[in-house]
Each structure stands twice: as structure tokens, then as C-alpha cells.
Amino acid sequence: MLKIKNLHTYYGGIHALKSVSLELNEGEIITLIGANGAGKSTTLMSISGIVPPRYGEIFFMGKPIHKMTPDKIFSLGIVQVPEGRRIFPYLTVTENLDMGAYLRKDKLEIKKDIDYMFTLFPRLAERRNQVGGTLSGGEQLLLPISRALMRTPKLLLLDEPSLGLAPVLVQLIFETIKRINKENRTTIFLVEQNANMALRIAHRGYVMESGAIALEDTAANLLASEKVKAAYLGL
Numbered sequence: 298m299l300k301i302k303n304l305h306t307y308y309g310g311i312h313a314l315k316s317v318s319l320e321l322n323e324g325e326i327i328t329l330i331g332a333n334g335a336g337k338s339t340t341l342m343s344i345s346g347i348v349p350p351r352y353g354e355i356f357f358m359g360k361p362i363h364k365m366t367p368d369k370i371f372s373l374g375i376v377q378v379p380e381g382r383r384i385f386p387y388l389t390v391t392e393n394l395d396m397g398a399y400l401r402k403d404k405l406e407i408k409k410d411i412d413y414m415f416t417l418f419p420r421l422a423e424r425r426n427q428v429g430g431t432l433s434g435g436e437q438l439l440l441p442i443s444r445a446l447m448r449t450p451k452l453l454l455l456d457e458p459s460l461g462l463a464p465v466l467v468q469l470i471f472e473t474i475k476r477i478n479k480e481n482r483t484t485i486f487l488v489e490q491n492a493n494m495a496l497r498i499a500h501r502g503y504v505m506e507s508g509a510i511a512l513e514d515t516a517a518n519l520l521a522s523e524k525v526k527a528a529y530l531g532l
């Protein structure tokens with residue numbers, strides 16, 4: 298579904314991605330793990346066109362997308378959920394979800410999908426008429442994920458969805474990611490510092506170090522790898 302070949306991305310003179318190559322198959326959960334500053338977010342932003350790569354190629358369903366604008370990439374069904382609480386604070390939870398569907402015309406389906414979000418996130422259902430700005434910190438982190446799902450993405454790019462969440466919500470987020478993948482066959486590219494949880498739900502994984510891919514394998518093999526255990530799982 299997605300093929301990245303020898304990607305090089307820069308911030309001015311900073312060479313953030315150094316010949317990154319990776320692949321995602323339809324229906325997979327892939328995780329990209331690595332330390333702070335390794336280049337994980339830059340990889341996602343290169344895919345979504347926010348930080349266009351200087352060299353290299355990205356193909357989505359066979360089409361080159363590395364020269365496309367972010368809105369064009371979005372319209373192909375690649376939806377990124379950036380790190381943090383990006384919500385519309387003065388709109389209600391339901392209105393926030395509606396905003397996620399602004400490119401869609403299928404009113405009845407939109408209503409059904411909002412109800413589905415409320416089954417995925419009962420906490421948001423309880424607060425459906427509350428404005429976003431008054432939600433708790435954890436709830437404000439759930440809302441952008443559900444809003445992105447309203448776009449019915451083919452490929453969902455998640456940047457550190459568990460960052461800043463209380464342990465009980467961390468569990469919920471990972472279970473929900475697995476459920477979205479299973480129930481909707483949404484392909485998911487998950488960037489995480491919580492390597493343990495991410496590898497437990499992913500099919501395959503990549504480890505990034507200093508802007509380059511250092512390891513790639515099935516999630517089960519990475520979980521069992523001595524190198525990964527020592528460097529990323531704290532074992």
C-alpha cells in the first residue's frame with residue numbers, strides 16, 4: 298500500500314532522515330519506534346507532505362506522492378493525527394467529529410460513524426454536547442483520533458497517541474487502535490515511544506536511530522530481540 302524508497306528529509310541544514318526505506322501492506326499495523334529525535338515524526342510528516350522530502354520516493358497504492366501537497370495527499374485517504382491535543386476548543390465533541398467529515402457528503406453514513414466513534418470512546422459519548430476546551434487532558438487526546446477516523450482514512454498515521462495519557466487511557470488507546478484495524482481494516486502506521494505496547498499490537502515494526510532504519514522485523518521478533526529489549530523495552 299505504501300512504499301518509501303531512500304528518503305532524505307532536511308530541516309534547512311539538518312539532515313533528519315537518511316535514506317529511509319520502508320513498506321506497509323494493506324490491513325497492517327506497522328510501528329516505528331526509536332528514541333527522542335530519531336526522526337519518527339519527520340517520517341510521518343514526509344509521508345503526509347507537511348515536510349516534503351528532498352530526495353527519495355513515496356508511492357501510495359502505486360502512485361508517487363512525494364511531490365504532492367498535503368491536501369492532495371489527504372484527499373487520497375492518508376490522514377495524520379499529529380502529536381498533542383489538536384481540537385476545536387469552542388465546538389462540542391459532536392461538532393469536532395463533524396469537522397472530521399467535512400469532505401464527505403454521505404450525511405446518513407456520517408451520523409452512523411459518529412455513533413461508532415461513541416462506541417469506541419464511551420467517554421466522548423458522555424461528553425458529546427460539551428465543548429472541547431472543557432474536556433480533561435486525556436479526553437482531549439482521544440478526540441483528534443476519532444476526528445481523523447471520521448475521514449474514513451485508508452491509511453492512518455498516528456504520532457505518539459499514548460503520550461501524556463494516564464495508564465488506563467493508554468490501555469484504551471492501544472486496544473482501540475487494534476479494534477479499528479480489525480473492524481475496518483484500516484492500515485495503521487503507529488509512531489510510538491512506548492515500544493512495548495506498540496509492538497504488542499503491531500504486525501511488524503521498524504526501529505529508527507539517528508534518522509535511519511536500524512532494524513526491521515515482525516513485531517514478535519522485535520519484542521524478543523536482545524537489542525530491542527535492552528535499548529527500548531528497559532529489560
Ligand code: ATP
Binds near residue numbers: 308333335337339
Ligand atoms: P520525538 O519522539 O522527540 O518527537 P522523533 O523521533 O519524532 O522524536 P523528529 O521530531 O522527527 O524525531 O526529529 C528528527 C530530527 O529533526 C531531530 O534532530 C530534531 O531535532 C530535528 N527537527 C525536528 N523538527 C525540526 C524543526 N522544525 N526544525 C529543525 N529541526 C527539527
